[in-house]
Amino acid sequence: MFGKLLTLLILGAAVLATVGVARASHDHMFDVSGVVTTEDGAPLKDAEVTLQVNGPVFEAVMVVRTVKRSTDGTGGLVFAYIRPKRSVKYTLTVRSEGFEPQTVSGSAPPAGHHTLRMKRAGD
Secondary structure, three states, X not given: OHHHHHHHHHHHHHHHHHHHHHHHOOOEEEEEEEEEEEOOOOEOOOOEEEEEEEOOOEEOOEEXXXXXXXXXXXXXXXXXXXXXXXXXXXXXXXXXXXXXXXXXXXXXXOOEEEEEEEOEOOO
């Protein structure tokens, strides 16, 4: 009986120690979103958006440094990851055929929301 009680006490202390360690670290959300439009405000579908991150950002357990995506039918873009640091700097570059590339930078938090109006090439 005494052996079982001692085992339960040791296991309970181990669980409490693990919970205490888990609470010491806190992950934060890294959110960057926006919309890409033409100069006249029309959504720009399928524009290539490159996110470059200057700091530790994770998708599950994989470190994210550079990610390329395309805008959706509304010109929308969303990047959402987990970060252990409070603030992480980033750069977004948007490219689309017939338009001049555009780059914006920011730091998250706060969640970065951008409206990028693309200028036609040669105008």
